[in-house]
Amino acid sequence: MKFASEFRDPKAAKVLLAEIAKVADQIGATKEKPVHIMEVCGGHTHSIFRYGLDKLVHEGIEFIHGPGCPVCVLPRARVDECIEIAERLGVIFTTFGDAMRVPGTKKSLLQAKADGADIRMVYSPLDALELARRNPEREVVFFGLGFETTTPSTALAIQQAAREGLGNFSVFCNHITVPEPIKALLDDPHMCLDGFIGPGHVSMVIGIHPYDFIAQDYGKPIAVAGFEPLDLLQSVLMVLRQIAEGRAEVENQYARVVPEHGNSVSLAAIDDVYETRPSFEWRGLGEIDKSGLRIRAQYEAYDAEEKFGIGYAAGRREVEEAEGCACGQVMTGRMKPVECPQFGRGCTPEMPLGALMVSSEGACAAYWQYGGARAVEPAE
């Protein structure tokens, strides 16, 4: 039986599921009138699909997959700019592998590499630093991408480059933050969200208090969660109990990894190296105020936007999304991946139209991998 073999602790899962069902009934959640819980983190989305949690929980609970995958929310214009930098003479462009297949206007980084650009997949920004040390005659650019979990690593790499006085290293900074898009979603009159599951590894860096506004200003419960199936079930229960008891608080389900106030070394590095951009564009979501980070003037020598006169340093360019792509609606929970007219037709993992199909944490890729592919077959 799937249930028993997929869970390492099926007994605990069953107890949690029964308790979830009890509280869901108590607050009157039904299939027709479900409680909407948004899991912000793409890692959580992946876990929910992998373990079929959406099908196991009480039918009155609906998971809304949030915008928490940095690869998915990267706009086409930024991908184009990566390629423009990578194709400059003498540049070694370094990136995490996840970003290689995200479609730009004309091509992805993977296609640009096939066309001859020196683009290398690295595991860590420290690999990019080492490449700069080993290739003093080349310009090494690191594609800084990710939420608060990844942001300190780029900051620490920039500080290290500054200490060594490395002149041929810079970062194309696309770091983004989690609280602002949540705020944008909560301000959207069309969204109906009853509670949140907060991204655990982001909170490992920033702690749980940056989410206070969700509870205090918007009256919505949130539980910061780990990514194992039992963690997620426990967090769903925490959110439901808050609703049942009329509470709205920030609870920490993942206290074994998440310190209440975050990691002080990481926070100090972030604060030293970056400042908030007035606004930053998200794929499918548009411009969101104060949602992105840029490198402070003090570290300008390591800012690829300044060094290459590109991106926000050069004025914005308008790039439309691919036609028929519904990534924005999927990321804001207005549409399920299979409801996108392109799903499985104009958009598959082999020939992606949108980023949600490319990233391993994207909702469309998860749907496809865990059964969605079958869902479209009869229509073919």
Add this chain to the structure above:
Amino acid sequence: MCLGIPGQIVAITDETRQMAMAEVSGVRREVNVACVAEGALEGLVGQWALIHVGFAMSLIDEDEAEKTLIALRDLGEAQEALEQMAAGDAALAGE
């Protein structure tokens, strides 16, 4: 990209740059330990940490490390992290 993978710190390799050797699912990788360093770095040897893109981000206990690793294997994330480490080595070798 957003999940950390547990690794055990086995040696300090560069005190000034705060670098250590970690063993991640049987593979050795140099990582930065600035975020988990309190006091002498030597004290970290033998400890477990969640390693994220080459940085030890949080100390965890051995039991938690083991559980997390199993979960990551189930999700296919452990393999992905190891492939990314190998890709990083290849990038340094000029590929």
